Amino acid sequence: MGRPLEDIKDGLLKSNIGGNGAAYRRFSYTGAAIAMLLDRISHAWQSRLAEGGRTLRQLLQEAATESMRLPGSVSIEQVLLECGYEEILNGERSREDEQQKKIDSIMENLKSGSGVLVEIEIPHGSTILFDPINILVVRPGVRIHTSICGLKAHNGTEAFVERVCVEDQEPHRFLVRLPGPPEVREDDGFTVSGPGLRVRAPAGFVKETGPASYRISFTEVLTENPPPRHLE
Template sequence: MEGILTALQQAHQLAAGGALWPGFDLADIPIVIYDRAEALLVGHPAPPPGYEPAGTVAGRAMHRGATLPEMAANTAALVNGQLSALVSLPDAGPADEAAFVRLILHEAFHVFQQTALSAMPRMDQDSMRVMSEYPENDAANNAMAVVENQLLARALAGEDGAAAAFLAMRQHRHRRLVRLDREEVVIYEQTVEWVEGTPTYIELRAGAEREALAERLRQHSRGGQNAALRRFYDTGAAQALLLDQYAPGWQAALRSGATLQALLAEAVPQPWPTVNQVVVNEGFAGILEAEEQAEAQRRERIAALLRALEEGAGVRVEVHLPPQVTGVMWDPTNLLNIGPGRRLHTRFCGALGPGGLKVTIEALCLEEWGPGGRRFTFRLPVMPTVHRGADANALADPPGATGGPLVVQGGGLSVTAPSGRCEVGDGSLQIWVACA
């Protein structure tokens, strides 16, 4: 507890007076620190029923109570009607206090984005769809992105002309996507660079290592690695840092429709090289060849993972979700897009829905979706336990029955649903959950 309070105090001090971003101060942002069982609310104006006073930190009232279903993932979300910064606490507590301070700032900045900068883009359901269909298996797109990433890393190190070369390659790659009728991918990339890149920039302003950022940039997109989401945290943060250099006070220029890329294009004084110059100077032919080989290896890996799901040991489990469940949880570092409507999570995923519905899966999982809803397919070492109220033996339901409240637990699976039904087969379990 003491370490959490210290981290909260430090986060407030770092952001005080808009030191990290003009107008961004934690004093008016509700913060929720939670683990599996308990949550600590800081500065929340209307704590949920059952929460009790727990002192103060940084001059703000704290309340403590049970973790609620909406407290899932690190994000900004409504808690009892109030947009709040949600910060998940590891079971063993924060291993790195400084990193935990920066995580608090990152999630609090999401609240600031949605309240003080509401005209800027947000990650909506269309963005989630594009992310799930991102062309991370396009070797040419990956190769061009690799060039962009390494130019950004060198621009951060002060290399003259690197920022202009980045802009030339970025514009060329985006024009190619438009020619391929994938303009929505361009919009998506720039949206994520704003939504996740600027909170990552806040972390860097708060002391995160810039060389670590440069090293991540040098690895992103190789073989499709982090191509669909995680790399835009860093490309966005890098552009924001470059804007500090080329256009101090650039935040005042933010407006509806503005992108970090457009602001940087206006600010960089050097003339842009031609794309042909960038291609030659960066050794693009060799990078493209490496990406083509990596894509072949990626296809082999995906095929092996799909075989493990189909033929592996243990209990084959399917969880079926209705169409109204749109709150999907995932870890961007363990995500593989296969194609439209299909992606693999190599170790974690889940979903949130109305009525307290929550699904958490800690296993290799195939996610598929369409007009009829969403399906998770995975394997568990043993058959999980299914509870209906006090009955822990109600594994099978009559056909068509929805039953009452449903809880499924065991071996890497947790399901809590207002209603649902189960069917047991030979070494298999199917779960249909409903929101009411």
């Protein structure tokens, strides 16, 4: 026996509230939300699901398409309104707008904020360390770590960033803004430090790539005049 319908409705109405586990709550109620919609617009959906070959999402898409063609069919907009989904959708749109504003602000600060821009090369095969709850996706291949991230490579190279940081997949690198130039030491291997930044490797170098811009690379031999990389 499934959960009482009123409990599911109550959970759906609260699913847009933030806090610990908010993303998981939204995910867990997705199937229930689709099933409730199908109850209203496709009374035979359970039999069609039992036949196999279709997901709940596909059944909803089919039912929505059919309902738009049939005269006297149930209005999907009316169903959303009656079940309180419009409030949830509006809340989700508002949350997405706020998130986009946050992303735009972070990216703008990274490009032209105060201090210096530091690029950290991510060696091939490195393990990326991150907090999955504190990630903002800018676009495919680019994401923002809002609290902490880092890397570990097989040769002992490691980096830890405890401030807002952008991870760019092409080329694979971290981009972070510091109050001032990073401090470099080579008396015991290669170490780089700064506020919220710790880097350690068997060998490496720091290259000034432009005004208030630096790149940390983990290569034993420094090639002559390597091309600077800037955030596009």
